[in-house]
Amino acid sequence: MADEKSVGRKKRRERQEVARRRELPPELAPAEKGPLGRLFAPVAGFGVTISSMFRPTVTEQYPFEKVPTQPRYHGRHQLNRYADGLEKCIGCELCAWACPADAILVEAGDNTPDAQYSPGERYGRVYQINYLRCIFCGLCIEACPTRALTMTNEFELAGPTREGLIYEKQDLLAPMLEGMLAAPHPMVEGTDDDDYYRGDVTGPTEDQVEWVRAHRPDDATLATARTTAAEPSTGGQR
Numbered sequence: 124m125a126d127e128k129s130v131g132r133k134k135r136r137e138r139q140e141v142a143r144r145r146e147l148p149p150e151l152a153p154a155e156k157g158p159l160g161r162l163f164a165p166v167a168g169f170g171v172t173i174s175s176m177f178r179p180t181v182t183e184q185y186p187f188e189k190v191p192t193q194p195r196y197h198g199r200h201q202l203n204r205y206a207d208g209l210e211k212c213i214g215c216e217l218c219a220w221a222c223p224a225d226a227i228l229v230e231a232g233d234n235t236p237d238a239q240y241s242p243g244e245r246y247g248r249v250y251q252i253n254y255l256r257c258i259f260c261g262l263c264i265e266a267c268p269t270r271a272l273t274m275t276n277e278f279e280l281a282g283p284t285r286e287g288l289i290y291e292k293q294d295l296l297a298p299m300l301e302g303m304l305a306a307p308h309p310m311v312e313g314t315d316d317d318d319y320y321r322g323d324v325t326g327p328t329e330d331q332v333e334w335v336r337a338h339r340p341d342d343a344t345l346a347t348a349r350t351t352a353a354e355p356s357t358g359g360q361r
């Protein structure tokens with residue numbers, strides 16, 4: 124045991140000797156201190172502290188005063204809707220595949236004539252983001268083909284439980300804006316999913332409102348839906 128210790132000491136001394144002998148190039152060698160520099164060297168570090176005492180305070184009084192983030196700050200995700208209230212997510216899972224942290228779970232469901240949630244054949248039936256894993260890199264929103272998934276500026280995502288940090292679809296769906304009609308309901312008559320992607324649908328139509336009135340007469344958005352005229356599909360010829 125004693126031998127091992129003395130060998131260790133010897134090796135350490137050899138390493139120190141090599142380091143001492145190593146000569147730095149002149150441009151990297153530390154400048155020689157003058158007499159004043161040598162005098163104040165032991166307390167030089169306090170210079171930073173003392174000079175900071177006379178600078179304006181930059182302490183943020185969070186959470187009592189919230190400083191707005193930069194406009195493109197990557198915060199909580201949001202699943203967006205079209206102007207007539209249908210969801211933009213088509214359940215393609217590209218966001219989940221793009222995620223380097225494996226934080227997204229998507230399970231698609233089939234749209235049916237009685238339950239159409241998004242334009243086209245499928246919608247995101249299950250949508251979860253695990254904020255214990257998410258690193259807010261934004262790769263998922265870049266991968267989304269319909270701009271269904273975007274990121275808001277909301278950054279307060281702490282919570283007391285692990286389960287609470289797994290956000291479900293209802294936590295991520297964008298709120299209904301004034302004039303929208305809650306899904307499910309049929310697509311605007313005479314349109315296809317391309318018309319939706321191009322932004323040709325500007326709000327719910329009378330037919331959609333009538334459909335919801337017949338199937339969900341208690342739907343709260345019936346009272347506020349602002350109808351627009353249906354635009355015939357151009358079949359992508361523009």
Ligand code: SF4
Pocket residue numbers: 221222223224225226227252256257258259260261262263264
């Ligand atoms: S921001 Fe990045 S880590 Fe978070 S869910 Fe999207 S791809 Fe995954």
Ligand code: SF4
Pocket residue numbers: 211212213214215216217218219229247266267268269270271272
């Ligand atoms: S959010 Fe976008 S990428 Fe993800 S499943 Fe929905 S449509 Fe696809």
